[in-house]
Amino acid sequence: MDFSLWPSAARTWQEVLDGAEYAERTGWYGVWMADHFMVNGDDLSLPMNECLALLGGLAVRTERVRIGSMVLGNTYRHPAVVAKQAATLDQMSNGRFVLGIGAGWQVNEHEAYGIELPPVKQLLARFEEACQVITGLLAQERTTFDGEYYQLTNAPLEPKPAKLPILIGASGEKVALGIVAKYADEWNHWGLPEVAEHKGNVFREHCERIGRDPSTVRRSTQAMIEILVPGDTEAEERRDRRLAAGQPTIMGSAEYVLDTVARYPAAGVDEFLVPDGFLGTGSRRFDALERLREEVFNKL
Numbered sequence: 001m002d003f004s005l006w007p008s009a010a011r012t013w014q015e016v017l018d019g020a021e022y023a024e025r026t027g028w029y030g031v032w033m034a035d036h037f038m039v040n041g042d043d044l045s046l047p048m049n050e051c052l053a054l055l056g057g058l059a060v061r062t063e064r065v066r067i068g069s070m071v072l073g074n075t076y077r078h079p080a081v082v083a084k085q086a087a088t089l090d091q092m093s094n095g096r097f098v099l100g101i102g103a104g105w106q107v108n109e110h111e112a113y114g115i116e117l118p119p120v121k122q123l124l125a126r127f128e129e130a131c132q133v134i135t136g137l138l139a140q141e142r143t144t145f146d147g148e149y150y151q152l153t154n155a156p157l158e159p160k161p162a163k164l165p166i167l168i169g170a171s172g173e174k175v176a177l178g179i180v181a182k183y184a185d186e187w188n189h190w191g192l193p194e195v196a197e198h199k200g201n202v203f204r205e206h207c208e209r210i211g212r213d214p215s216t217v218r219r220s221t222q223a224m225i226e227i228l229v230p231g232d233t234e235a236e237e238r239r240d241r242r243l244a245a246g247q248p249t250i251m252g253s254a255e256y257v258l259d260t261v262a263r264y265p266a267a268g269v270d271e272f273l274v275p276d277g278f279l280g281t282g283s284r285r286f287d288a289l290e291r292l293r294e295e296v297f298n299k300l
Contacts, residue, residue, distance in 0.1 A: 001264060001265050001269060001270060001271065001272060001300060002029035002030070002270065002271040002272070003028055003029055003271070003272050003273075003274065003293075003297045004023070004028055004029045004030035004031065004032060004065075004066070004220075004271055004272070004273050004274070005019055005020070005022075005023040005028050005030070005031050005032070005273070005274055005276060005289070006031075006032045006033075006034070006070060006222065006273045006274060006275045006276060007019040007020065007031065007033065007276050007277075008034075008275070008276060008277030009033055009034050009035075009036060009048055009049045009050075009051060009054060010039065010046060010047055010048050010049070010277060011049075011277075011281075012047075012049075013049065013054070013057065015281065016033075016049070016054055016057075016058070017057065017058070017061055019031070019276060019285075020058050020061065020062055020065065020067075021061070021062070022286060022289070023065055024062050024063065024064050024065045026290075026293060027293075028065060028293075029065065029066065029271060030065050030066035030067065030068060030098075030271070031058060031062070031065050031066070031067050031068075032067070032068050032069070032070035032100070032273055033051045033054050033055055033058075033067075033068075033069060033070060034051060034069075034070050034071075035051035035052075035069055035070075035071060035072045035073055035076070036048055036051075036073075036106060036109065037050070037076075037109045037112075037113065038108060038109055038112065040106050040108065041108075044108070044112065051069050051072065052069070052072075052085055052089070055067055055068075055069060055089055055097070056089060056092060058093075059089055059092035059093035059096070059097065060092055060093075062093075062096075063094075064096075065096065066096050066097075066098055067089075067093055067096055067097055067098070068097060068098030068099070068100050068167060069098075069099060069100040069101070070100045070167075070169065070188065070273070071100035071101050071102035071167065071168070071169035071188065072099070072100060072101050072102070073102060073103075073104035073105070073106070073109075074101060074102065074103050074104050074126065074127045074130045075103075075104035075110065075115055075116065075117060075123070075126075076104065076109075076115060078150070079129075079130035079131075079133040079134050079150060080133055080134075080137060080150075080152060080155060080157075082099070082101070082130075082134060083133070083134045083137040083138060083157055084137075084157060086099040086134075086138075086161075086164055087138070087157060087159065087160060087161050087164065090161035090164050091159070091161070095161070095162060095163070097161075097164065098164075098165045098166075098167050098186065099134070099164055099165070099166050099167065100166075100167040100168075100169060100186075100188065101127075101130070101131070101134070101166065101167070101168060101169070102127070102168065102169040102170060103123050103124055103126075103127040103170070103176070104117065104123065104127075105117075124172075124175050124176060124179070125148070125149070126148075126149045126150075127179065128179050128182075128183075129145075129147040129148065129149050129150050130149075130150065131166075131168070131179060131182070131183040132145065132147070132183075133145055133147075133150050133152060134166065135166065135183055136152075137152075137155065137157040138157065138160060138161070138164060138166075141156070142154045142155060142156055143155045143157070165185040165186055165218075166183065166184055166185050166186070167184060167185065167186035167187065167188055167218075167220075168180045168183065168184040168186070168187055168188070169187075169188045169189065170187070170188075170189065171189040171190070171191075171199060173199070173202045177199070177202055177203050177206050178206045178209075180203065180206070180217070181203065181206040181207045181209075181210055181212055181214075181217075182210060182212075184217055185217065185218065186217060186218040186219070186220065187203070187217050187218070187219050187220070188219075188220045188221065188222075188273075189221055190221065190222055190223065190248050191221055191223070191248050192223060192248050192250070192260070193260065193263035193264050193266075193267045193269075194267075195248070196219075196221050196264060196267035196268065196269050197266075197267040197268070200214075200219070200267060200268040203217075218270050218271070219268055219269050219270050219271070220269065220270060220271035220272070220273060221264065221269050221271075221272060221273070222248075222272065222273035222274070222275055223247075223248035223249060223250050224242050224247055224248065224249045224250070224251065224275060224278060225249075225250040225251065225257065225261075225274055225275075225292065226238075226239075226250075226251045226257075226278075226279065226288055226292070227251075227252075227253070227254045227257050227288070227291045227292060227295060227296070228251055228252055228253065229291075235251070238251070238278055239251035239252075242278075254291070254295040254296065257292070257295075257296050258295065258296045258299060258300070261296055261297075261300065262300055274289070274292060276288075276289065
């Protein structure tokens, strides 16, 4: 199983870059950026940098790690524009970019910027059309598409990338995982190993219905993860708050974290992402990441 870093877009550009350079230097597999315009909470004065701008910077400041969006909200940009941006990032990164996309969900962003957030049924129908638009533009010389939400006429996309993986972030079992089965090269969802196992079983059923081998889709997941240092009451309080909120959380002794993470491959997970937004700043952040790398990831 591969391990990747997910720097918070709420960090400064320099902090994001420091994280990516650390990941590249110490052997991490990839670096992912979330696509949000503000925090999902009441304090809208807190900072949040834009995903694609950050990825453009990382594309030219790294050489080895994969970089990707985790994930672009479909409601924020026309899918043809997204395909063009992705093809350009593929060039800038020498083929290391992964286009991560999702239906969109964060209510306060849509309300504050006046962006429509339709009901779930329409949201998913729009997203499936977007997947058709993007895959068509990436694969065909010209794309004509006449959907309910998007219309393209003899549309080009040049230059085309040699191979640009499409990752879909989704967990909805009735419809969303069916979209993943149809269009994704990679699939991401949050969850502990038991959730990953369950979602994998549901996904397998969607694949069987359309005749696709589920093993052809690379899977990734993430949880709030940290090795707790004895006596660090602040970290223990963070763990307790996240557990109380029902967030996927792996925080405890090195042995506990190792035992939990070691269960993911059997659940079908190929890549584990480490969100760093709650790990503090400066040396504290990198000390926490090094403990994970040395005491967990290097032992698997």
